[in-house]
Amino acid sequence: MNELIAIFRRELAGYFATPLAFVFIVIFLFTMGAFTFYMGGYFESNQADLSIFFNFHPWLYLFLIPAISMRLWAEERRTGSIELLLSLPVPLWSAVLGKFLAAWVFSGIALLLTFPVWLTVNYLGDPDNGAVLAGYIGSFLMAGGYLAIGSCLSAITSNQVIAFVISVVVCFLFTVSGLPIVIDFFSGWAPQQVVNTIASFSFLTHSQAITQGVIDLRDFIFFATLIAAWLVACGIVVDMKKAG
Amino acid sequence: MTDAMIEIDGLTKRFGPFTAVDGISFSVARGEVLGFLGPNGAGKSTTMKMITGFLSPSDGKASICGHDVVADTLAAQRQLGYLPEGAPAYGDMTPRGFLRFVAHIRRLRGAEADKAIDRAVEATELRYVLEQPIDTLSKGFRRRVGLAQSILHNPPVLIMDEPTDGLDPNQKYEVRRLINNMAAEKAIIISTHILEEVDAICTRAVIIDRGHVVADGTPAALMARSRYHNAVSLTLGENLTVAAAEALKALPGIASIEVIPRGTETTLTLFSHQQGDTSDIAGEVRLIDAVADLVREKGWEVRSLYGEPGRLDEVFRKLTRPDTHVAETPRKGEAAA
Numbered sequence: 001m002n003e004l005i006a007i008f009r010r011e012l013a014g015y016f017a018t019p020l021a022f023v024f025i026v027i028f029l030f031t032m033g034a035f036t037f038y039m040g041g042y043f044e045s046n047q048a049d050l051s052i053f054f055n056f057h058p059w060l061y062l063f064l065i066p067a068i069s070m071r072l073w074a075e076e077r078r079t080g081s082i083e084l085l086l087s088l089p090v091p092l093w094s095a096v097l098g099k100f101l102a103a104w105v106f107s108g109i110a111l112l113l114t115f116p117v118w119l120t121v122n123y124l125g126d127p128d129n130g131a132v133l134a135g136y137i138g139s140f141l142m143a144g145g146y147l148a149i150g151s152c153l154s155a156i157t158s159n160q161v162i163a164f165v166i167s168v169v170v171c172f173l174f175t176v177s178g179l180p181i182v183i184d185f186f187s188g189w190a191p192q193q194v195v196n197t198i199a200s201f202s203f204l205t206h207s208q209a210i211t212q213g214v215i216d217l218r219d220f221i222f223f224a225t226l227i228a229a230w231l232v233a234c235g236i237v238v239d240m241k242k243a244g
Numbered sequence: 245m246t247d248a249m250i251e252i253d254g255l256t257k258r259f260g261p262f263t264a265v266d267g268i269s270f271s272v273a274r275g276e277v278l279g280f281l282g283p284n285g286a287g288k289s290t291t292m293k294m295i296t297g298f299l300s301p302s303d304g305k306a307s308i309c310g311h312d313v314v315a316d317t318l319a320a321q322r323q324l325g326y327l328p329e330g331a332p333a334y335g336d337m338t339p340r341g342f343l344r345f346v347a348h349i350r351r352l353r354g355a356e357a358d359k360a361i362d363r364a365v366e367a368t369e370l371r372y373v374l375e376q377p378i379d380t381l382s383k384g385f386r387r388r389v390g391l392a393q394s395i396l397h398n399p400p401v402l403i404m405d406e407p408t409d410g411l412d413p414n415q416k417y418e419v420r421r422l423i424n425n426m427a428a429e430k431a432i433i434i435s436t437h438i439l440e441e442v443d444a445i446c447t448r449a450v451i452i453d454r455g456h457v458v459a460d461g462t463p464a465a466l467m468a469r470s471r472y473h474n475a476v477s478l479t480l481g482e483n484l485t486v487a488a489a490e491a492l493k494a495l496p497g498i499a500s501i502e503v504i505p506r507g508t509e510t511t512l513t514l515f516s517h518q519q520g521d522t523s524d525i526a527g528e529v530r531l532i533d534a535v536a537d538l539v540r541e542k543g544w545e546v547r548s549l550y551g552e553p554g555r556l557d558e559v560f561r562k563l564t565r566p567d568t569h570v571a572e573t574p575r576k577g578e579a580a581a
Binding site for chain 1: 333
């Protein structure tokens, strides 16, 4: 636990020690705003809720989250600091978890900074703030899911660009696995059971209900399991690299 | 050896079909500074990475203070300070922040951590750069940050991969002094390309080549394997005349003479018939005494005269060059010339 806290703190401080945090947060907030107010037609919708805002989150996360996660392990491998980290008395799980949690909290900070959107909707109308909170929780969980995937994929390479591209592709598949683009590929030949399973991995499907302000326990479990599974995979990848 | 703090037994590392380290065994006791030598790619760093738990061995065992590095990795790593090759650190941190991070991981807290950091900073003379990001520091300072990190918790076992690489002569001297000061109470392994370093700080040297140990002994014992061991080196302040060379050659016990003119000086290396230990030939006149007498008698201008302990670089080349026996064959390019 001690090691986890040390790594968590170091990683989180690491975001703010470089322009990365600033650049990321500015771009995150800017695109969030642009998507919601211009492309989403937020004002024209005349609805006092944030579903339009939350609907864009998966698509923004798709590109922005791999930008955070790509450095998690790839950079350590490139600079050689991973040799230092793994020769310190640090249990593998606390390194994996500490890095992930730092990235997750960082994305949470960026998400919290969208609060002017929430202020706006409260100024303009009388939204269901419980639903807004649920939307934020759901968005945060989804960010965790993308980060866990990105973290694992960052561990397989020392090249951040490769880590980014592969993460975007895998995250994209998870995002849209409920949509025809993926389902049509399988439905012709795979058993219905398999197709349903693949469809059930869709981030969009699971986040849909949440963006409407409904937190279904199943969606919660889905994201928790997904995060755990990818982090375990990340640990396995890091451990396998020790074998050369 | 009961007080061995680092024990390595048949350590092997294979990367696919390539065997980088092939059954290396040795142990290091408290008070020993082991110089780990070998050409680039011989497997030095790979061996160190296995001992420190960064790489897992394909075969064999390594233990630190009795803790197996594979079965009991964390316990072994707690007893260990490690300076990886190139002294990697987190460049966005300051040395102070970085040392705090390592102290936190090493479970040093509050005043104890501050004391440990002060001590390490003192020993490595980092005080004036403590608040600068590590990325902005010079190579020498970065190396010292790595050193400070490795000695922070005063570990009984220290493993350093090229601790003086890239340092200037003053910094090298400081690092050697630091290692010497700690040597008595620790078991230390340092890898190095600098052979003079072995003589300066190591109590023992292990030479590896292509993953095998090819020599293991004290620096003196290794130097005794040199053909220069017990040779006499004489530098005269004038160009050597044929007569002088003849006079030297006539000395009893001289096997051969190498002459190297250098400017207005001439350096002669005189090889005696006795290549072995000088103590067996106590009855005979030692070659160096004979040379000294001759020099005095002839009234030559002597710049230096000394008995050679042997040359490590020559032993190193002899042991690690695969083509020892065909060394006379001209290399590519030379043949054409």
